[in-house]
Amino acid sequence: TVVVLWLLLVLSVFAEIKIGVLLPLTGGISAFGDWTKKGIELAYKQKNTVLGQKIVLVYADTRSEKTEAANAMARLADKEKVVAVIGEIASSNSMAAAEIAEARKVPQVAVTSTNPLVTQGKKFVSRVCFIDPLQGTALAEFAAKNLKAKKVAIFVDIEQDYSVGLTNYFVERFEKKYKGQVLKVQYKSGDQEFSAQIGQATAFGADVIMFTGYYNEIALAAQQARSMGYKGYFIAGDGADAPELIKIGGKAVEGLYFTTHYVPEAATTKLAKDFVEAFKKEFGTLPAMNAALGYDAYMLVVNAIERAKSADPVKINEAIRATKGFQGVSGNITIDANGNAIKDVIIVKVKDGKFAFETRITPENLQ
Numbered sequence: 001t002v003v004v005l006w007l008l009l010v011l012s013v014f015a016e017i018k019i020g021v022l023l024p025l026t027g028g029i030s031a032f033g034d035w036t037k038k039g040i041e042l043a044y045k046q047k048n049t050v051l052g053q054k055i056v057l058v059y060a061d062t063r064s065e066k067t068e069a070a071n072a073m074a075r076l077a078d079k080e081k082v083v084a085v086i087g088e089i090a091s092s093n094s095m096a097a098a099e100i101a102e103a104r105k106v107p108q109v110a111v112t113s114t115n116p117l118v119t120q121g122k123k124f125v126s127r128v129c130f131i132d133p134l135q136g137t138a139l140a141e142f143a144a145k146n147l148k149a150k151k152v153a154i155f156v157d158i159e160q161d162y163s164v165g166l167t168n169y170f171v172e173r174f175e176k177k178y179k180g181q182v183l184k185v186q187y188k189s190g191d192q193e194f195s196a197q198i199g200q201a202t203a204f205g206a207d208v209i210m211f212t213g214y215y216n217e218i219a220l221a222a223q224q225a226r227s228m229g230y231k232g233y234f235i236a237g238d239g240a241d242a243p244e245l246i247k248i249g250g251k252a253v254e255g256l257y258f259t260t261h262y263v264p265e266a267a268t269t270k271l272a273k274d275f276v277e278a279f280k281k282e283f284g285t286l287p288a289m290n291a292a293l294g295y296d297a298y299m300l301v302v303n304a305i306e307r308a309k310s311a312d313p314v315k316i317n318e319a320i321r322a323t324k325g326f327q328g329v330s331g332n333i334t335i336d337a338n339g340n341a342i343k344d345v346i347i348v349k350v351k352d353g354k355f356a357f358e359t360r361i362t363p364e365n366l367q
């Protein structure tokens, strides 16, 4: 028995629980990946054991693209034998990874992927954010009511499921309820030249230009629109939400409104305030939205492992799906029957080169 006990002790010292982190650490949307990683690092520093075992994080870079997202997910599941995966950010990349998560029965918790298809029909994929039907509706309500928009030109990134979907949900509400007019103009991730689309938008007489893609292209298109003399409003979805939007866009993005999941200023609970302070101390800057959601995704996965009382991925998945009222720094998280979180939409305005809280829209107000 002494030998057996000794063996058990030695084994328990070496026993560890591996959690995969699938992020765009390089490529077109690497700013989202970097911020998410910072949030996860802070969470890990605060909590790095579970069920009496050490947690090991295994990072995998998707290079901001779909094929690599699927490959990296397969690597995490097959080679690293992780018990759960946090990520990705962009809906298209999360969807590519989700096929593998589903096949390998490894729970995936997407961070800010908002397209409904990310979780639809999947048993092993969940997320800590709201979905685009809600976000698109919130944008339409805001444009029609607050900005009195009549004609909206929408810049659609046809390479991103997120952009195409968000555009459609906006149009659905804006045309049906408010009888507004819409013009869609297209581009692709990585494009740098938008004068043709801006020309179309101004010829249409847009009083609002809406961007449903990501921060790089939004910043460039906004600059070009202002230099071509466009004077109307800019609005966008959560794809705008990285401090890099302002770094790249400068004065051109001043006044832009976007929908998102979190802004440090709106932190009200003690937990949320403590997070902001701890983040500032660790990184010398305020947390960007993706940092908060990454922090929450990690803490939720660890909490689910505790509730599952097991390192079995299938049991952990059941616990993730059963999450009710989990206190996160971005708000309380309840996972619904489809694996989605039910949360408020926050509207932020770019003001004096900073992200300022504008208003909060609860799901009940968007029926």
Ligand code: PHE
Pocket: 032, 089, 090, 091, 092, 112, 113, 114, 115, 162, 163, 238, 239, 240, 241, 242, 290
């Ligand atoms: N919501 C976007 C998508 O689903 C991704 C995103 C996350 C954008 C975070 C901005 C900030 O593709």
